[in-house]
Amino acid sequence: MEWKTIPALSNQAIHLVERIFEENHDITIFSDNIAQPLSAQVASLDLARKTLILRVFCPAGNIEDYLPNGLISFDLEKNSRDxxxxxxxxxxxxxxxxxxxxSLFEIRCTLADTLLITVKPGGVRVPFLLGMSASVTLDVYTDSLTINARLCNLSLGGCRLQVPLEKSMPLTIHQQIPNIHIQFPNGESFRAKGSIRNMRPFGSGRYMAVGIRFIDLDRETRQRLLYFITESEAELARRMGMENRRVGISPLYLTTSHARKSVNSSNKRNMLPPMAHAIKEVARQQHIILHYLKNERPFPEDILYDGADSLLHLVExxxxxxxxxxxxxxxxVTWVRHSVRVAALLGDILLPQPGLIGDAREAVAGILLHAMGKPLLVNEQLPTLDTNxxxxxKERLKHHVRALRQQLHRVGWHPGPVLSCxxxxxxxxxxxxxYPAGKAGEALSKLVRTASVIKIVDTLTHARNGRPALSPLDAYRWVYGNKGYDRQCLNRYVRRYGLYPIGSLVKYSGGFLAWVMRLDREGSPDQVRVVKNLAFLDSKLDTILADKDIQQIxxxxxxxxxxxFQL
Incomplete structure (x- = not known):
């Protein structure tokens, strides 16, 4: 089949890129050789010469590593309100x-004719732009785990998917996917088997770009896929405003009445306070580190210590x-929330202690890395960590320390003594x-004893595997009665955080729920953010009360x- 519209589409694509660049966007330069991407800004765009100039700050000065063989790759992310x-x-x-x-560079990029649409041996690869969309369901493990994604491009050879970062945990390069179901807005769809040929973090947000190769396509499925590609290419041309194209929208993109509009969760994140963005970035980095470990790529040491440094800087x-x-x-997700909270509180407890402050950075990094062991064990027999x-x-999960150690050995990274401890x-x-060695008593350092108390209290005060969350007081009682934990470390924890820790949700007799923002010398909240009146469950509040004003609730x-309470 001849794809005569491609040159015209490619020329039109450059004008589309100009429109995108004129609006709010983020640009992230990535390289297969380096874990840390670079953020860039558009300095200028010359349509006549098809030249794009990016301005980028590269702290390490190794800009050549991001341009292997004189080629650059970058992601562009444009946020939409709806x-x-x-x-x-x-x-x-x-x-x-x-x-x-x-460390400031300008990069001059040549915008090729195949800027958005390329013709490969498998045929044309059509990007999904200008509101074009198709939903994707991946049956990762037959009858046990399904992941939802969005289609980024489509060709006879395969497709690229946009997978939420937190859902990408079970995926690895070269993994076989028994069922890929792609559905278009009008309800038409097709199914195929596939193999993951590449995956990487997508931009600077919370998505993974997953490239999939279709396998074992029969003739009927291949013909149906060709129809979807042809219709999508024509629809993209129509949306770009090209002449001599059909006027009407492709039937594939006529939305059915039951189709639901997606919710842009990134807009909710944009409303977070600055410090929350920084903490969320540490959480995002946990997924990135796991991705590099699972796929046996060079260990992203810089990302690990960047997370530890961020938490310590924020607490100070x-x-x-x-x-x-x-x-x-x-x-x-549970393993990320748990690791970031425990790492943060460990840093908060270590910094005031002269004998332990020197180990704070390595210890916090150790907590962040320790969390990787359990998700490394996810497979068809253990498809998720977040169910009963x-x-x-549970017995399989006890091998998570060994699994982590083995994976670190495979990628050739050897942690220092404090982190290893x-x-x-x-x-x-x-x-x-x-576990894993049954060590006891003096064999466990003061640092480990402190970290163990923080870890178990966080575990007990959050629901897990069908067990409800305990109150801080009940958690303290449980730990105090367990001979496996250091009571002196527990007492220090209780004195520092009290019975109503900052950041916990508390209930008042007037039927109000509030977040604790500050404690007085006796450990009682003296500043709270009231968020709900239980007499009106559908309504939301956002009122800060302090000191005597709290008596009103x-x-x-x-x-x-x-x-x-869905909070």
Whole structure:
């Protein structure tokens, strides 16, 4: 089949890129050789010469590593108020660079004729732009795990998907996908088997770009796929405003009455306070580190320590605000929320202690890395970590330390003694009942004993595997009665955070729920953010009360689980 419209479409694509660049957008330069991407800004765009100039700050000065063989690849993310962000990938454009000042560079990119649409051996690859969309369902494990995604482009050879970062945990390069179901707005769809040929973080947001190759296509499925590609190419040309194209919208993109409009969660994140953005970035980095470990790519040491440094800097800059802001990671997947909270509180406890402050950076990094062991074990027998686990699955998870150690060995990264101590010993217990080595007593350092108390309190105060969350008081009682934990470390924890920790949700006798923002010397809340009146469940409040004004909402009753009130 002849694709005569491609040159015209490609020329029109350059004008489309100009329109996108004129609106709010983020540009992220990436390289297969380096884990940390670079943020860039458009300095100029010359349509006549098809030249784009990017301005980028590269702290390490190694800009050549981002332009292998004189080629640059970058993602463009454009946020929309009403829909999911538009994510475009520009791959292997010819580029040269010039140092402007110190670590500031300008990169001159040549916009090829195949800027958005390329013709490959498998046929044309059509990008989904200008509101074009198709939903994708991946059956990762037959009858046990399904992931939803969005279609970024489509060709006879395969497709690229936009997968939420938190959903990408079970995916690895070369993995076979038994069923890929792509559905268009009018309800038409097709199914195929596939293999993941590449995946990487998409832009600077919370998505993974997953490239899939279709396999074992029969003739009927191939013909149906060709129809979808032809219709999509024609629809893209129509939306670009090209002449001599059909006037009407493609039947594929006529929305059915039951179709639901997607919610742009990125807009909710944009409303977060600045410190919450920083903490959310540490959570995002956890997914990135796991991706590199699972796919046996060079270990992203810079990203790990950047997360540790961020948490320590935040707690030093404004401790009360930091502890309060930690509540914003409550919507993260369990293993990420747990790791970031424990790392943050460990840093908060270590910094005031002269004997331990020197180990704070390594210890916090150790907590962040320790969390990777369990998601590394996810497979068809253990498809998720967030449901009620069977006994055999819980037993499997006890091997997470060994799994992490093996993976670190495969990627050739060897942590230092403090970080290693956290990874190896945080699940050990004073009475020898822990794992993986059954260490006991003096074999466990003060640092490990401190971290273990923080970890178990966080575990107990959050619901898990069908067990409801305990109040801080009940959690303290449980830990105090367990011989595996250091009571001195527990007492220090209780004195520092009290019965109503900053960032916890509390209920008052007047029927109001409020977030604790600050404590007085006795450990009682003296500043709260009131968010709900239980007499009016559908309404929301946002009122800060302090000191005596708190009496307006009644007497303090208890710490409650935010999940029970959809908060």
């Amino acid at each position: 829909d999911s962000p538009l994510l475009l990938c520009f791959e292997k454009l010819q580029a040269t660079h010039e140092r402007i000042y110190s 800059s404004d401790r009360h605000q930091f502890l309060y802001t930690l509540r914003y990671i409550g919507d993260e 686990l069977r006994s055999s699955q 956290i990874i190896d010993d945080i699940n050990e217990r004073l009475d020898g009942s822990g 009644g007497k303090l009753e208890a710490v409650v689980d935010p999940a029970n």
